[in-house]
Amino acid sequence: MKILTTIDEVRVASSDISKAGKTIGLIPTMGYLHEGHLSLFDNANEHSDITFASIFVNPTQFGPNEDYNKYPRDIDRDTELAEEHNVDYLFIPDALEMYPIGFCATMYIRNLTDKFEGQLRPGHFDGVALVVCKLFNIIRPDYAFFGQKDYQQTLVVKQMVKDLNMDTKIIVSPTIRLDSGLAMSSRNTYLSDEEKENATVLYYAMERAKDAIDNGERNRKEINAVLHKQLRSVQGIRIDYASIALANDLSEPDYFYPNEQAVILLAVYIGKTRLIDNFLITFQ
Ligand code: PAF
Numbered sequence: 001m002k003i004l005t006t007i008d009e010v011r012v013a014s015s016d017i018s019k020a021g022k023t024i025g026l027i028p029t030m031g032y033l034h035e036g037h038l039s040l041f042d043n044a045n046e047h048s049d050i051t052f053a054s055i056f057v058n059p060t061q062f063g064p065n066e067d068y069n070k071y072p073r074d075i076d077r078d079t080e081l082a083e084e085h086n087v088d089y090l091f092i093p094d095a096l097e098m099y100p101i102g103f104c105a106t107m108y109i110r111n112l113t114d115k116f117e118g119q120l121r122p123g124h125f126d127g128v129a130l131v132v133c134k135l136f137n138i139i140r141p142d143y144a145f146f147g148q149k150d151y152q153q154t155l156v157v158k159q160m161v162k163d164l165n166m167d168t169k170i171i172v173s174p175t176i177r178l179d180s181g182l183a184m185s186s187r188n189t190y191l192s193d194e195e196k197e198n199a200t201v202l203y204y205a206m207e208r209a210k211d212a213i214d215n216g217e218r219n220r221k222e223i224n225a226v227l228h229k230q231l232r233s234v235q236g237i238r239i240d241y242a243s244i245a246l247a248n249d250l251s252e253p254d255y256f257y258p259n260e261q262a263v264i265l266l267a268v269y270i271g272k273t274r275l276i277d278n279f280l281i282t283f284q
Contacts, residue, residue: 001083003090007138010091014052014140022049026141026168028132031055032072032186033081036176040145041085043173048143053082054091054135056098061127072189091139098134107133109156109163115250116265117152117276120240125156132157136168144168149175149183151263151278152250175277177203183277190273198234199270205230205242206264206279213281218255220244223264231268240267240274247280256283 004010017024025048027040037053044051055078062068075092082090107129112118118125136144146154154172161170176184181203182196191199209226217223220243227242245252247261256262264279 001079001087001090003079003092005092005094006097007093010089010138013089014138017050018140023142024048024050024052024139025143025145026135026139027051027053027087027145028135029053029055030057030071030186031078032074032189033078034176034184034186034188036147036149036184038081038085039176040147040173041082041087043171044143044145045086047145047171048141050088051086052089052091052139052141053087054093054139056091056093056131056135058098058127058131059095060099060130061124063121063123066121067187072186091135098131106130107160109159112152112155112159112250116241116243116245117267118156120267125153128153129156129160133160133164133166136161136166141168143171145171145173147175148172148280149185149277151265151280155248155250181207183275185275187273187275191270195271195273198237199273199275201231201234201237202266202268202275202277206266206277209244209264210279210281213283218257218283220252220254220256227264227266231266234270236271238269240269242266242268244281258283 025044027044029037041051057071059068106126108126109129113125146157158170161168180200182199205227208230209223212223212226223244231237231239231242244262244264247263260283262281267276
């Protein structure tokens with residue numbers, strides 16, 4: 001595995017790969033790799049000739065009171081894991097390489113970013129779109145791999161690729177979970193053992209909402225009520241949002257109809273840790 005730290009080095013590698021007629025699969029990450037990332041590496045190895053991963057804790061997607069400085073980092077461990085999972089190139093730029101002094105550009109994807117995660121973390125998706133756009137321009141991947149856990153992020157990235165006629169195919173892989181149902185996340189490292197136990201309520205709440213839907217519930221407010229009731233069974237939980245929406249545009253109709261694809265979206269605080277999760281549902 002080659003480790004690259006400058007944009008110039010990446011450009012040379014990427015152009016050599018393209019000249020050799022090989023395809024590139026990219027997994028953009030912020031590091032502190034877990035099973036979810038590793039499954040994306042494996043998926044990229046299957047889909048593309050060359051697997052590129054990036055590790056960059058992107059400052060532009062964190063709000064002023066968020067955990068940018070505290071975000072977990074362990075480059076040595078990440079490098080070993082990437083190598084074990086047959087990543088060919090690992091791009092680890094520093095913040096000045098990505099955002100040199102005088103950097104002025106911004107990105108803004110309308111509509112999709114007004115709600116849920118975007119509403120609660122203003123500017124978050126602008127930062128995500130900006131860094132993903134830069135990574136795509138630098139690496140020029142044929143495929144890029146994202147986890148379904150950040151569902152709204154996958155919609156924003158797909159919209160950006162479509163609207164800006166980018167030549168990268170977005171592939172979304174299912175969320176990887178612990179046996180308890182807790183979705184893998186770098187932020188799980190903030191949780192104590194007791195909080196980890198409490199955090200399983202996210203999965204449990206979505207399962208109960210799914211049961212209600214399987215039993216014929218179609219009313220959005222009733223489904224949301226099931227989610228809220230289950231989540232509140234954990235003392236001290238703080239709910240940012242717990243809702244079901246249409247999967248394609250995150251709009252929130254009063255009722256769902258057969259064949260509609262919906263997504264349950266959750267963001268809650270367990271102690272001081274904010275966790276997100278989602279479930280895709282197709283109404284019968
Ligand atoms: O999902 C993440 O880890 C980040 O939002 C991403 C896509 C790597 C952009 O910084």
